[in-house]
Amino acid sequence: MKYFNDMNLKYWIAAFVLSGSLFASCSDDIVVGKVDESRYETGDGSVMGYISDSFGKRMFSNVDFRSTGDISFYLRTTAKLGAAATVAVSYDETVLKDYNAENGTAYEAFPQSEVTLENDGTINLPVGIAQSPGMKISFVSDGSLSSDKDYVIPLRMKVTSGDFKLAEQDQTRLIFVKDLTGIPDCTKYVDGQPGVKVFSCMEVNDANPLGNLSFTLKSNGKPLFDALILFSANINYDPETGRVYVFNNENVQAILDHRDHYLKPLQDRGIKIILGIMGNHDRSGVANLSDETAKDFAKEVKAMCDAYHLDGIFVDDEYSSYEYSNITPGFVYPGKDPAARLCYEVKKAQPDRWIVVYAYSTTSSLPSVDGVQSGEFVDYALEDYGVASDLTSSFPGMPKSNMGQYSQEFYQGRTATEANLRKMRDNGYLSHMIFSLDPNRANFESVQLPAMQRVASAFYDDELVFDGVKYPKDWN
Known part of the structure; x- marks a missing residue:
């Protein structure tokens, strides 16, 4: 240059x-991004599970939205399971508090009242496949949020059934959202x-x-x-x-x-x-x-x-x-x-x-x-x-x-x-x-x-x- x-x-x-975000909402018809599964090999032969969004992101997820927004998450396992499996997803503000304390940040939580978890927050992995259908998390603007700030939807993930282990990184997730309601969308x-x-x-x-x-x-x-x-x-x-x-x-x-x-x-x-x-x-x-x-x-x-x-x-x-x-x-x-x-x-x-x-x-x-x-x-x-x-x-x-x-x-x-x-x-x-x-x-x-x-x-x-x-x- x-x-x-x-x-x-x-x-x-x-x-x-x-002194001291492709970020459009995801939909289930998007091809889910690929993840390098070699990172999840275990010495004892255990099947590992991990959570990704539609683009294969596991570190963080980001969404800019106007009035309403959503993003989907998927459970994947390193091998097909012999029985159906489920992961429970819940809004948990302590996840954000821990993140802020560890990283010296001060992100604010997105209002829990404006967040909806599809299937009561359950990701279902049917028997015989290694990737679940998407579980959608939706959110709406309540008119109180600043368009100059990013807010966080803090989530905790917990295995509730199935013979697999959820990688530690995937037991929590932060969704960074920016409410651009009122600002034109280019x-x-x-x-x-x-x-x-x-x-x-x-x-x-x-x-x-x-x-x-x-x-x-x-x-x-x-x-x-x-x-x-x-x-x-x-x-x-x-x-x-x-x-x-x-x-x-x-x-x-x-x-x-x-x-x-x-x-x-x-x-x-x-x-x-x-x-x-x-x-x-x-x-x-x-x-x-x-x-x-x-x-x-x-x-x-x-x-x-x-x-x-x-x-x-x-x-x-x-x-x-x-x-x-x-x-x-x-x-x-x-x-x-x-x-x-x-x-x-x-x-x-x-x-x-x-x-x-x-x-x-x-x-x-x-x-x-x-x-x-x-x-x-x-x-x-x-x-x-x-x-x-x-x-x-x-x-x-x-x-x-x-x-x-x-x-x-x-x-x-x-x-x-x-x-x-x-x-x-x-x-x-x-x-x-x-x-x-x-x-x-x-x-x-x-x-x-x-x-x-x-x-x-x-x-x-x-x-x-x-x-x-x-x-x-x-x-x-």
Whole structure:
């Protein structure tokens, strides 16, 4: 990716640290995500059971909803049972209290009175099969919840019949829900199903984020873009303190400092705001932090997201000057394992937010961490320009819908054909990235606008509407 860096200014939010979500509802007709069952082998030959949502997620579940929402859970076993089995699911606020105490968080419980458990909270696994039908958990808005906060439905799972053991991780579950009732939904639907999510990765040294609001669909007026990636904040190293920290150049910082002007209007239309994190020409990077350093940096990333009401981060392994010998304490030899560890720690620190990975270089694929496959702690993986590979083996557990193909680069005019975009959609790959949108650039009429028109046609069978407003860079 192209990036113009300026190291003259240094913004460090460690003070915050020292002082202190595919997320649409699931339905039973969705193909349940795959889980790596090799993690559940036991030495005594016992059959193990585990609970996953429709996308194979076992760490956390996330749902944005308006007025009503739901999500389904499934019981799976590592072998078919000789008798029917059941798991009882109950709302249990102590699960959330324990989580908050262990992780230093303060998430609030979603009102129990607004939650309904299908089948009285019973998951039934019939004899002779290894995956149960879905058990739906439904919830409604009571009008009292803030759209700026995530709430949690805390659940406890208990085996009530059947000759199997439920893995410890699956005995509790947190569902992070955000009540967006009253806020427009920018999800575009095709044949009644959510369509492609389009990420605008905007190089904000020159371009105004408000420009993303200028492009909508003719049929419904919804924004073309589902998420804005601010490109980019940096990971840097301070040799005096020995710490890695989040650095923002003056352009990123100006936008964050004036988020009510530049970012909130996008969020008010339903667009997610994602902060890019990438290297910045020193020894630190997203792929060489020790486990403890990754945990500390994850806390700082969370502090940044909390401070500026961001919806997630974008991890990009570029522009780091990694050490390959005489490695500084707090770092390790660069590779996929430490890159995965960082993503895992960031997701653990803020499970309600998206972790988006640029599937490029070291982060082109990520291994499991502590027995958790990478598709569970990475929400979206966006491939390099023009690449259209299946990432199932690169991010095990990630649904195809969250894999981004045929990314486009507007600065150099590297765009995608409508045929390829339509093929991507038809094959179920429902994420896509556009880099460096800028309506004030000379190639807007010849390259950028026609490319977005193809996106609207291929992804949504619709026409693009450009309102003619070209927001200039208006900060110092």
